[in-house]
Amino acid sequence: MKKDLIIAVILWFVFTAVGEYWAFNANMFPIAAAEEAVFLDDAFRLLIILAMPVFTLVLTFLFFSILRYRSKGDPDSDGPPMRTNTPLAAGWLAITTGLAIFVVINPGLKGMAELSANPNADLVIQVTGEQWHWDVSYPQYDLTYQRATQIALPADARVKFELTSTDVIHSLWIPAFRLKMDAVPGRDTSFYVTPTEIVDTEMDSNVRVQCAELCGTGHARMQMAVRIMEPDEFEAWVAEAKAMTMSGDMEGMDMGSSSDSMDGMDNMDSESDNMDGMDSGDGDMDMDTDSGMDMDSGDSDMDMDSGSDDMNMNSDSDG
Amino acid sequence: MRTIIQGLVGGVIAFIIGAALLGIVRLAFGLSFWGGEASLVAGWLAFVIGWLLGVGVWEYWVREWFNLPVKKFEATGTSRYFTFCTDHKVVGIQYLVTFLGLFLLAGLLAMVMRAELMAPGRNYMSGATYNNVMSLHGTIMVFVGVAATVGAFGNYILPIMIGAEDMAFPRLNALSFWFVPPVAILLLASVFSNGYDTGWTGYATLASSTREGVIFYNLAFFTVGFSSILGAVNILTTVIALRAKGMYWGRLPIFVWASLGTAILSLIFTQFIALAMIMSLLDRVAGFSFFDAFAGGDPLLYQNVFWFYSHPAVYVMILPGLGIALEIISVFSRKPLFAYKWAVFGMMGVVVLSALVWAHHMFTSGMDSPLRIPFMITTELISVPTGLVFLTALGTMWGGKLILKTPMLFALAVIFNFLIGGITGIFLSDVPVDIQLQDTFFVVAHFHYTIVGGGIFALFAGIYYWYPKMTGRMYNERQGKIQFWWMFIGFNLTFIPMFWAGLNGMNRRIADYVPDLGNINFFTSMSAFFLGIGFLLFVYNMAVSLKKGEVAADNPWGGYTLEWQTSSPPPLENFDTPPEVVGDPYGYGEPDAKHVIFPAPAATD
Incomplete structure (x- = not known):
């Protein structure tokens, strides 16, 4: 032995x-x-x-x-009676x-x-989860996107994500960053990240926002594209986005009209009440987000059978 | 059958009464008679009472208490298994067969999930249907994990192992089983109300805004908790009070220690899951706002209460399995259990520490960041007592004479699988690493390695090990070995790739995923179908051997524990003469080792 x-x-x-x-x-x-x-x-x-x-x-x-101690057939005697070995166990x-x-x-x-070493952020991005999409805003630039399909980030800047939710718990996960944090109704959560690579969702599907906390029917497709840009490219993007906002494209955004919010009370039979806001907001994003993934917006085969609009009413003030 | 019909009749009558009473109160307050979910809840609570009265409470408790003539319905043969029977061996079989049935059903649901996940995009079902299937799979499997092993062998084998005639409270024992059928019916009935999509965790506030099927989940979990608590009280009392003469604590078989630890966990923690379910129901049905952030509640409160039970519950699932694996490894290595007292110490250490780890499920929930540190520490430390079980297993095998029959193969697979499950648990308990892995398929793979690879493999080990004792016949060894290798290979091929998928961007509980993950999921699905077929071999072997198997000897494995010192199957009160324990049960290879003697009956009179 x-x-x-x-x-x-x-x-x-x-x-x-x-x-x-x-x-x-x-x-x-x-x-x-x-x-x-x-x-x-x-x-x-x-x-x-x-x-x-x-x-x-x-x-x-x-x-x-x-391999060493297997016996062929039934052994005719027992093994050695080793009971314990206190030094070994200790x-x-x-x-x-x-x-x-x-x-x-x-x-x-x-x-x-x-x-959590560095609490100073160059850029703050506020993200609000809502069944089953994300609202994204850049408070420093006065930019707000309802039902956003994409997040633009500058490389080599320390970005603080501030998260919350208006209905159920969601979780913002970007696999390429190895970071996620839940978006909890009534709570403000956050995390910091410093993007380094100039990549986007089209180049690698792990560069995406994925909801990582089960939030109902549309959970799997509650995604957003992510695009990381050179700092000057990002500046240009911000300028262009602001110009669009000034020119009045804001009207396309979902302001949560209350008329269609009320008929979502019955959970089971409202197939259509989520569709009103679906196409709005998307036009404000000036980048091509058709990355081969099924993004949340405009995905008509998604069966949003739960009328969540009764909770959407106050989303603007929360976000 | 009569028992079940009585139960159903009693249940339905009670349901109507319960719902009607609520309806009258509602009418008095100017509401409609039928209150939807509220009426279902009232009806269900009454149903459970009516069901229990019908199956046996009326005959066994009520009539007797009031000195009414009692006409107990004593069945024999196979029909015993369909009655309110107080024989612990019958209750054990009832648990085993019921939960194996549920296991196969939930396994079938897993096959449905893997079919949908075979390729990216929508294949066979909507996101809503997928979520229903996933939720039902998880819930049923958790019930199976919590109750199958300890319900079957904790009832059948444990009393014999300690030399008792029956459990301490035989009627309570029967009662704890009869909570299970209505729960199964309830969960399956959720399908007819469009199911529920909250997963087995039922997190607030999704649970309060989703489809009404979620109340079926809340009520089922709440009700099955009674079964756990009553069963735990029974096992604790039995082990404390009914040990045979000479069965000192230091001579208890390791499986009894494991069951004792399990019972302590169930008794202390099950009430917290009941609390979580009640609060969730009240939020939804009665308009309370425990978890509604916009009305003064806190969604994280639910997670705290839920995991305060549900983490200890995973040790409820795994501890009896580890106990079985160690029993088998000792017998089939023909050696004493190595470092027995250290293993017991390890199991009790797990019991204590399991109370202090719950928030490791919440590292990315937005809880206060520094508060995560104590839970990281306790979770890492729980690997230490668990590690002693590995020491015992390896030490027992070392230098032994290993007999690689089916029970031993399964027991060794428990060690192999649980090693992978345990080590990946370290990754998940480390906060920085967990931030990426939380809610991904890495977690799915991890807990399937512990609960299926550890717990369910041990359940199969136990079934093969005690099959001759319970049925009086041998299973088919060759088929058993084929099934083992089929299941072992299928299991590992299914779940190893999931670690990779989780690390590479596959989160859990999704009906659809990015196309890049198509190949790995196709492979996983194929492996899962292969694994699924393996269970048919098991059912075939068990069913055929029941009638055609060789007649089993009393002690086919040469085991020293008490269940092998009586006939197969054991007589009604287990031993013809009461046993007296004179040594520990692991004296293999020791010349004069003796665990038990049976003093001549003449001496007792």
């Missing part, structure tokens, strides 16, 4: 080495389009590196025992506790500190 132990430990080292080689080098992540994404990927990788010896230890001893307890505490500190606490 002593020989078995030596063989098993050697195998464990070998498997750990192979596993660690993979952990250090594997390309397992989708596009990382923000500073945060890079260090959160590092945090994920660090956890794999730390978990690998534990993982290989259990698997090595599990499979070594299965050591096991100490090492696993140490590992657990280590991962609390790094990447846990370290990562949390890094995410």
